Amino acid sequence: MLAKLPGLIRIPLALLLLTINIVLHVVLLFAFTLLKLIVPIRAVRRVCSRVLVAIAESWIGVNNRLFDGFTRIRWQVDGLAGLRRDGNYLVLCNHQSWVDIPVLQKVFNRRIPFLRFFLKQQLIWVPLLGPAWWALDFPFMKRYSRETLLRHPELQGKDREATRLACEKFRHMPVSVMNFAEGTRFTQAKHDAQSSPYRYLLRPKAGGLAFVLDAMGDALHAILDVTIVYPQGPCTMMDLIAGHVHDIRVHVRELPIEAGLTGSYDEDAAFRGRVKLWLNALWREKDDQAARMHQATNPAPEGD
Structure with a gap:
C-alpha cells in the first residue's frame, strides 16, 4: 500500500518514519548506556548489555518493516538454514554499496548474534548514530595514511592493536563480527585502478581478517561467507529509500575456521602467505557465485 503512494509523499514520509524510529530507539539506548556506566555492579551491567542488544534488534526490525512497506524489493536469499543465535561468527562480505548494511541487518537480524562492524573513527561524530554505535560496542578504527606513518613511525600498528x-x-559475549575484506565500496574506477582479477569484486585485504581470527580464533565457531548482488547495478541509500532498488540477491555459506588461519600476521611470513592464499581462493569462488547470481532469472514481483 505505502509503496504505491506518489514519490512526493512516499519519500518524505519514509524519511520521517525512519528518523522517528532512530530517535526513539537511540533515546532508549542512551538511557540504558548511562545506567550501565554509573552502576558498578557486574550483574547489572550484563543485563544492560543484553537490553542494549534487544533495543538495537528492535530498531533494525522496525527499519525492516518500513523498508518492506515502502518498497517492492524482490529478495533472493539462500543459505540461512542452521544459523545459531548463540553462535559466534566472523561474517565476510563483498562491499557493493552502503545499502549492504541494511541488507545484512535484514538478513541476519535475530538469526545470529547482533552484527558489529568496524567503523572509521570519524563516524563517531555522526549525530545520534555515532554515539549509538559506541554504546553498542562497535569498534572504531583510526586509520593512518602512509605519509602520516612515515612522519610518525610510533603510530605503526596502533589500528591493529585497537x-x-x-x-x-x-x-x-555472543557476537557476529562483520568484515568487508575489500576495505572499500566497489566502483568500476577502483576495479580498474587495482587491475582486479575478479569480474565483480575488488581485491581483498587479509590483514583485518587475520587479526580478528588471531584475537578471537577459539571464540569463533564459523565463518559466514556472504555474497550480495544488485542486478540493476550500483545503488545508494537514497535509491533504497526512494524505492528504486527492485532486486537484491544474497548468498550465505558457512565455512569452518581452519587451523592454519590463526597466527601472527605481522611476524610470521609463512602464515601471512597462507591467509592471503586462502582469502584469494575464497574471493575467486565468491566472484563465480556473484556471476551465477547476476545470471539468475528474476522471480515474479510480490503482488503481481
Missing part, C-alpha cells in the same frame, strides 16, 4: 582490544571484548 582491533585486538575490540575483539578481546567480544570474546565474552
Whole structure:
C-alpha cells in the first residue's frame, strides 16, 4: 500500500518514519548506556548489555518493516538454514554499496548474534548514530595514511592493536563480527585502478581478517561467507529509500575456521602467505557465485 503512494509523499514520509524510529530507539539506548556506566555492579551491567542488544534488534526490525512497506524489493536469499543465535561468527562480505548494511541487518537480524562492524573513527561524530554505535560496542578504527606513518613511525600498528582490544571484548559475549575484506565500496574506477582479477569484486585485504581470527580464533565457531548482488547495478541509500532498488540477491555459506588461519600476521611470513592464499581462493569462488547470481532469472514481483 505505502509503496504505491506518489514519490512526493512516499519519500518524505519514509524519511520521517525512519528518523522517528532512530530517535526513539537511540533515546532508549542512551538511557540504558548511562545506567550501565554509573552502576558498578557486574550483574547489572550484563543485563544492560543484553537490553542494549534487544533495543538495537528492535530498531533494525522496525527499519525492516518500513523498508518492506515502502518498497517492492524482490529478495533472493539462500543459505540461512542452521544459523545459531548463540553462535559466534566472523561474517565476510563483498562491499557493493552502503545499502549492504541494511541488507545484512535484514538478513541476519535475530538469526545470529547482533552484527558489529568496524567503523572509521570519524563516524563517531555522526549525530545520534555515532554515539549509538559506541554504546553498542562497535569498534572504531583510526586509520593512518602512509605519509602520516612515515612522519610518525610510533603510530605503526596502533589500528591493529585497537582491533585486538575490540575483539578481546567480544570474546565474552555472543557476537557476529562483520568484515568487508575489500576495505572499500566497489566502483568500476577502483576495479580498474587495482587491475582486479575478479569480474565483480575488488581485491581483498587479509590483514583485518587475520587479526580478528588471531584475537578471537577459539571464540569463533564459523565463518559466514556472504555474497550480495544488485542486478540493476550500483545503488545508494537514497535509491533504497526512494524505492528504486527492485532486486537484491544474497548468498550465505558457512565455512569452518581452519587451523592454519590463526597466527601472527605481522611476524610470521609463512602464515601471512597462507591467509592471503586462502582469502584469494575464497574471493575467486565468491566472484563465480556473484556471476551465477547476476545470471539468475528474476522471480515474479510480490503482488503481481
